Amino acid sequence: MEKERKIVTISLLAGISVVIYLIESFLPSPVPWLRYGFSHIITLFALLFFGPKEALLIFIVRTVISSLIVGRLFSPTFFFGLGGGFVVVFFMAGLLSILDGRGLGIVGISVSGAWVNSLVQMLIAAMLFARHREIFLLLPVSLIFAVATGLINGIVVYYLNGYGQRALGYKSRYFPV
Amino acid sequence: MFTKWDKILIIALIVASAASYPAIRHFFPGEKYVSIEVLGEEIKVVRLGLHKEISVRGISGESIIRFDEFGARFVESPSSYKKCIGAGYVKDVGDVIHCEENGVTLRVIGSGRADRAKPDFITR
Amino acid sequence: MKIVKALKAKSILKYILPVIIVVILFSIWHFQRKIITVTKTRLVLGTVVEITVQGKNRGLLSDAVSAAFLRISEIEKIADRNTVDSEISKLNSLAMLGESKKIPVSRETLEMLNLARGVSESSGGAFDITVAPLVDLWNFKEGGQNRRIPEKGEIRERLKFVDYRNVIIDKSDNSISSDLAGIKLDLGGIAKGYAVDEAVLVLRGFGVESGVVNAGGDMAIIGNKVGGSPWVIGVQDPRDANKLIALLSLEDVSVVTSGDYERYFIHNEKRYHHIIDPNTGYPSNESISVTVIVKNTAKNKAKNTALADALATAIFVLGPEKGLELAESIDSVEVLIVGPSGKTFATKGVIDIIEYLD
Structure with a gap:
């Protein structure tokens, strides 16, 4: 892929990711401090389209820019998002390269990523808020919630993957159409 | 859209999530x-x-x-x-x-x- | 051109880029309106002082609160009788020596003395800053072992020195004097409120339009909560520290409560507490608790917490009947009194702002 095309696509994906994150910020949060994580649609798509490095870059750009706008830079939500996001990118990248398209499909990858993300966010929350240990009682709820959002993200990425391969003319390493 | 393992994984994760509830309650009985x-x-x-x-x-x-x-x-x-x-x-x-x-x-x-x-x- | 072509789907840029820009701009506008609350707590004025402010700029709010605490410490240095080199301590040591010449005082002390004088006059001496000799005799500040009930003779002896009229205030040259050697001033009944007022002035100077300065339950409320709703203030049950007797919905007022449960001991089933009737020399049993609310009006905005502080003591000593009369006679003052039997009394205006509990 040419360099310019790659840069533009990455910037565009980062921009879309910011927009998804911001729109999500307007929605009421079901569990305090935790988020739907719909912007991980872009993270997963970038992971399939480019690879871990680019996905991580998009994710970091998205987190910093949107936190600046929302006014949550260095707030608890920021760290939950950042910590959970790092783990989720490496986790999904690892799953992809180990399974190499076998076993789990895109939806499976997305769901397991979201689930792990939720778990990591809870652990970070526990470390940051020793006094609010009762939020652990919300763990089961947020885990099930993560399965649901992971499912939605996975389905969206499933279609994006197909569209990307047909319209943008790239060949997926793991999930060719 | 869903592979066989996708379905198994989703069900397993839901079960695991639900099962974490009694475990959590055990460690944090009071609110x-x-x-x-x-x-x-x-x-x-x-x-x-x-x-x-x-x-x-x-x-x-x-x-x-x-x-x-x-x-x-x-x-x-x-x-x-x-x-x-x-x-x-x-x-x-x-x-x-x-x-x-x-x-x-x-x-x-x-x-x-x-x-x-x-x-x-x-x-x- | 090459780049755009290379993307093949030209329309992606054409349609998605404007959407990205619009959403980001809208979000910046939306989230920059967000209101922040800053709360800080310090141990000053012998109590826990908590300042809470709401606004848009965290740095500014934080600076405002720090400056307000500095101002409170300054007032403490002027008015605290427990500090040897405070202005009030120096005045008292001069007065003990029988100094009858004019003594220059700070603007703050003069203002407190003036306010106190006003309340003393309107309450017929139920509030009196010269009550210090009696306060020292009863000694509620110090440790429990020394607590005893003073002899009648001792009280009679000290009552001689208790009369606010013995202090002569000269506004023309900011000085005070007294003909009577041995009088002692205690600004305790007004200094906390005054310090809160001064803190509020500092906060307002920083442009704060919403907040609460709470000095151990004596508080000034600036504006209403962001979003327009009033601040909800609970009134403590005087006989159960875990309960509230009422909720008050307040905005832009000062609230001060005086109660017989703050510092007290019980001897032979009788309660002896720190609010001493300057006329008898004994703790007043006319009330259990008095909550005074002074509304900020255009005319009267400066020293309402100090006024509420002094009035709470005065009304406590006067009791429900005379106390209500006094409160009704002053514009913008409301009061809630728990009488000796536990029955509550309130001025007419209270009904609009109160919700009784249980």
């Missing part, structure tokens, strides 16, 4: 905690409902706080009028006893919401 503060700074969080005594170093000496099934209260305090001992128990979320002379505060915190409108401040 109420007492935050012990000295000069406004939280030094300890103790779950309500267990029998125990905790001693806290305040500005003028040792305050001893007893926890039991009724709640938490001061049983020993260096303050001269024993006002905080007389103040009795804290047990509901939002309850506060402030031991002025020793700078020690007991505050019940929890995950539940208060039933009625809680005041922003209290005049006393």
Whole structure:
């Protein structure tokens, strides 16, 4: 892929990711401090389209820019998002390269990523808020919630993957159409 | 869209999520905690409902706080009028006893919401 | 051109880029309106002082609160009788020596003395800053072992020195004087409120339009909560520290409560507490608790917490009947009194702002 095309696509994906994150910020949060994580649609798509490095870059750009706008830079939500996001990118990248398209499909990858993300966010929350240990009682709820959002993200990425391969003319390493 | 393993994974994760509930309940049976503060700074969080005594170093000496099934209260305090001992128990979320002379505060915190409108401040 | 072509789907840029820009701009506008609350707590004025402010700029709010605390410490240095080199301590040591010449005082002390004088006059001496000799005799500040009930003779002896009229205030040259050697001033009944007022002035100077300065239950409320709702203030049950007797919905007022449960001891089933009737020399049993609310009006905005502080003591000593009369006679003052039997009394205006509990 040419360099310019790659840069533009990455910037565009980062921009879309910011927009998804911001729109999500307007929605009421079901569990305090935790988020739907719909912007991980872009993270997963970038992971399939480019690879871990680019996905991580998009994710970091998205987190910093949107936190600046929302006014949550260095707030608890920021760290939950950042910590959970790092783990989720490496986790999904690892799953992809180990399974190499076998076993789990895109939806499976997305769901397991979201689930792990939720778990990591809870652990970070526990470390940051020793006094609010009762939020652990919300763990089961947020885990099930993560399965649901992971499912939605996975389905969206499933279609994006197909569209990307047909319209943008790239060949997926793991999930060719 | 879904592979066989996708479906198995989703079901397994839902089961695992649900199963984490009893485990969590086991470790955190109560939803109420007492935050012990000295000069406004939280030094300890103790779950309500267990029998125990905790001693806290305040500005003028040792305050001893007893926890039991009724709640938490001061049983020993260096303050001269024993006002905080007389103040009795804290047990509901939002309850506060402030031991002025020793700078020690007991505050019940929890995950539940208060039933009625809680005041922003209290005049006393 | 090459780049755009290379993307093949030209329309992606054409349609998605404007959407991205619009959403980001809208979000910046939306989230920059967000209101922040800053709360800080310090141990000053012998109590826990908590300042809470709401606004848009965290740095500014934080600076405002720090400056307000500095101002409170300054007032403490002027008015605290427990500090040896405070202005009030120096005045008292001069007065003890029988100094009858004019003594220059700070603007703050003069203002407190003036306010106190006003309340003393309107309450017929139920509030009196010269009550210090009696306060020292009863000694509620110090440790429990020394607590005892003073002899009648001792009280009679000290009552001689208790009369606010013995202090002569000269506004023309900011000085005070007294003909009577041995009088002692105690600004305790007004200094806390005054310090809160001064803190509020500092906060307002920083442009704060919403907040609460709470000095151990004596508080000034600036504006209403962001979003327009009033601040909800609970009134403590005087016989159960864990309960409230009422909720008050307040905006732009000062609230001060005086109660017989703050510092007290019980001897032979009788309660002896720190609010001493300057006329008898004994703790007043006319009330259990008095909550005074002074509304800020255009005319009267400066020293309402100090006024509420002094009035709470005065009304406590006067009791429900005369106390209500006094409160009704002053514009913008409301009061809630728990009488000796536990019955509550309130001025007419209270009904609009109160919700009784249980």
